Amino acid sequence: MSSSHTEASPLALLKEHWGHTAFRPGQAEIIDSVLRGHDTLALLPTGGGKSICFQVPALARPGICIVVSPLIALMKDQVDNLRKRGLKAEAIYAGMSHQEIDHALDNCVYGRSVKFLYVSPERLLTELFQVRAAKMNVGLLAVDEAHCLSQWGYDFRPPYLRIAELRDKLPPGTPVIALTATATAQVQADIVEKLKFGPGAGVFRQSFARPKLSYSVLHTEDKLRRLLEVVRGVGPNKTGIVYARTRRQTEDTAAFLQQHRFAAAAYHAGLPADKRTKVQQDWIADKVRLIVATNAFGMGIDKPDVRLVAHLDAPDTLEAYYQEAGRAGRDGQYAFAVLLAGPADADELRRRSSQSFPPLDTVKRVYQALANYSSTAVGGGELAAFDFDLQQFAETYRIKAVDAHNSLKILQREGFVQLNEAVNQPARVHLIMSHQDLYAFQVANAQHDQLIKALLRLHGGELFVDFQTISENSLATHLRRSVVEVRQQLRYLHTAGILHYQPKQEAPQAMFTTPRFDAPKLPLDQVKMTAARDLARAKTHAVGQYLGGSRCRQILLLTYFDEADLARCGVCDVCLTDKKAAQAAAQAVSLREPLLQQVHQTTPTPRELLAAFPPAQAAAVTAAVRELVDRGELAYAADGRLVLAAQ
Incomplete structure (x- = not known):
């Protein structure tokens, strides 16, 4: 990054890289706090522009900004957006090869002008990361989705608790900015304590109120018919998201809407990666108006003109509902968040909450099955990601899918396992030989010459500099070979030390975040598990109150997030x-x-x-x-x- 960035004003940087002439409410004060070197907690509603609050001060300060984020899709999306703006960014997360991680860290240490390094929390305290981080000129530490470090939050991630340890290894005085859209007063206090905020720390909170977002709970015995009425009421050409709980439900609902002549499509993790990508792109381009999705959809997607977010079932927490509903109306225009409630929904919520804490022996059985599934020996497997299909896993080991899912969630919350969403990661290649040595290899190994020439013709000399995304299908077409043959040849060249090849990935992944334990000796903390169960019940109760409440919906939500002096919204x-x-x-x-x-x-x-x-x-x-x-x-x-x- 050129030195001019550190001399430019925040507003000038905003205009230069994002094209905006003014900050949104609250952003300027948060940025000023960071630039003064203060630890800062920023609470902004969904769609409030959190990323700008650390990206602009990172550009204005010397050094690199380390960004901790729990979601691979969100990291990839932000890195891609920064690169499109001409800003150099790297990311390290589960599923990357050792060579890719090593190369990304080298880029951050040895001055290829990298300004942002995104990293998943479990990678922070690996020896490899710590050794390289100590050599970096770190100017800012940003913690995104900061509610994940509070056990009182709705998405607790134990690796987040160790972020404070990283502070001791950074240059003295390096400020921390923590950002979240959903935090009760208890969670806010937890964030400040766990990140060891220093004197003069600033806590900036924008109201979570969305004046032009109309929240509604519509009680009905026929959700699809009621959904149809809602969609027609909003308008046939308006963009919307319909959230469903299961994959089957997304497909059935999308088919129902299509039958009634709405441009609708289903989206869930079970679809092939190229189909998911196409559905998402068609929706963003308004070729598809209604996307019917599981809750994996929407995080990090910046589509401001969504007029409707409808839920066919209530989420398990009000935090999740607020985040998902908040994807409507980010352009500041009127929009609708509609929750369809059936006669038995409150009972179903309580049943799901009870199911989410299976017996201890079931949890240990699932842990052992995961070790068998991944062929991980006792003492091994730490941070080694592997493809993971929950349905196949449950069927293979004759475990109820719901018990497998809930046990894995407990193991994740206890810090033993990490589950990662399906992310479409194209194949990547990096040539690690010099030009001269590579030419000599081609002369001596004519059978590989065509593939290497095709790589260079399609991707150029950048292959010698860094990992480049490749299309195995394009290579196969170019060479008139099968994709299987191309992949076999790339694996051979990888093994022979000619290049680093990272195959295409599109499946969900899992990994052990500690060395694998002997399942009977798994040190589960029953006190913490009991507290988590009680917290889940309280959150379920809050959702039930929202479903059955007769007060202004926005007041119900804001009261939950501890906002005072509330006025009725007038539009729910x-x-x-x-x-x-x-x-x-x-x-x-x-x-x-x-x-x-x-x-x-x-x-x-x-x-x-x-x-x-x-x-x-x-x-x-x-x-x-x-x-x-x-x-x-x-x-x-x-x-x-x-x-x-x-x-």
């Missing part, structure tokens, strides 16, 4: 219902005298009375008549006509 289903009732009541009051006069003059039947007023006033007329009868001012005669009570 509860506020709109109350507003209509108030308007009807006011209208009924204004109609009393005209109604009494009409009855005095004509003694009409109820139908004749309604016909005497505009159709738009029918509900108000009915309400006013009912009130006047209740108050004894009107009465029904024997023939059913309305009369003044005194008559």
Whole structure:
């Protein structure tokens, strides 16, 4: 990064690299705190522009910014966006080869102008990372999704607890910025404590209120029909996300919407990577208007014009719901977050919460099965990622899929296992021989000459500098060979030390985050597990209150996040219902005298009375008549006509 960055103002950097002429509310104050060298906690609502709050000060400060992030898809998305803006960034996460990690760290140490290094939390304290980090000129440590380091949060990740240890290995005075969109007061205090914030630390909190996002809970016995009404109400050409709990549900719902002539598509981890990519790209390009997805979809996707986020089932926590619903209306225009609730949903929530804590022996059995599945010996396997298919795993070891899933979640929360979402990672190649040695190899090994020439023709000399993304299919077409043959040849060249080859990856992955234990001796902390179960129950109860609540939906959410001085939003289903009732009541009051006069003059039947007023006033007329009868001012005669009570 050129020295001019450290001399430019934050606003100039924002304009230069992002094209914006002003910061969003709260961003400038957060950036100023970081530039003053203060530890900083930034709480911004979903879509509030958190990444700018560390990316701009990182450019304004000398040195590299280490960014800790728990989600591979989010890391890849941010790294790709930075590179598109001409900013050099690297990432280290599960599934990368040792050579790729080594090369990325070398780039950060030896001055290839890398400004951002994204790293997953479990990689922070490996010996390889620590040795290289000590050689880096680190100017800022950013902790994204910081709620993950609090056991009181909804997505606790034990490796996050060790981030503070990294601070001791960084240059003295290196500030930390922690960022999150979902944190209760208890979680905020935990973040500040666990990251060992110093004196003068700043805590900046934007209200989590979204004034133009209308939250609604719609109770129904036919969710698909009600969804159809909602989608039609929002408009046929509007963009939306429909969240479903299962893969089957996404496909069935997308098919239902297609039958009713909506451009809809299903998205879930079970789809082939190229299909997932196409569905996502078509949705971003507005070729698909409605994407029906599991909750794996949406993180890191910047599509500001989403008008509707609908949930067919309530998420397990209000934090998750707030994040997912918040993907609507990021452009600041009116949008809708609709949660469809069935008669048995509250009971189903409690059942799922109870299921999420299987017996201890089941958890240990799943741990042993995972060791068998990955062929990992006792004492080995730490941070070695492997492809993982939950359904295949459960069937192979005759474990109920729900028990396998929940046991793995417990093992992850206890810090023994890490599950990573499916991310489409193309094949990568890096030539590690010099030009001269490579030419000599080609002359001596004619059978590999064509492939090497094709690589150089398609990807150029950059292959000697860094890992480059390649298409095995394009190579196969170019060489008129099968993809299988190309992959076999690339593996041979990798083994022979000619190049580093990282095959294409598109499956979910898992790994042991500690050396593998003997399953019967797995040191599970039952006190912590009991506390986690109690916390899960409390969070389930909060979701149930939201489903059945009769208060303003936004107030219910903001109260959960400990916001005070709350005003009604005026746009949720509860506020709109109350507003209509108030308007009807006011209208009924204004109609009393005209109604009494009409009855005095004509003694009409109820139908004749309604016909005497505009159709738009029918509900108000009915309400006013009912009130006047209740108050004894009107009465029904024997023939059913309305009369003044005194008559």
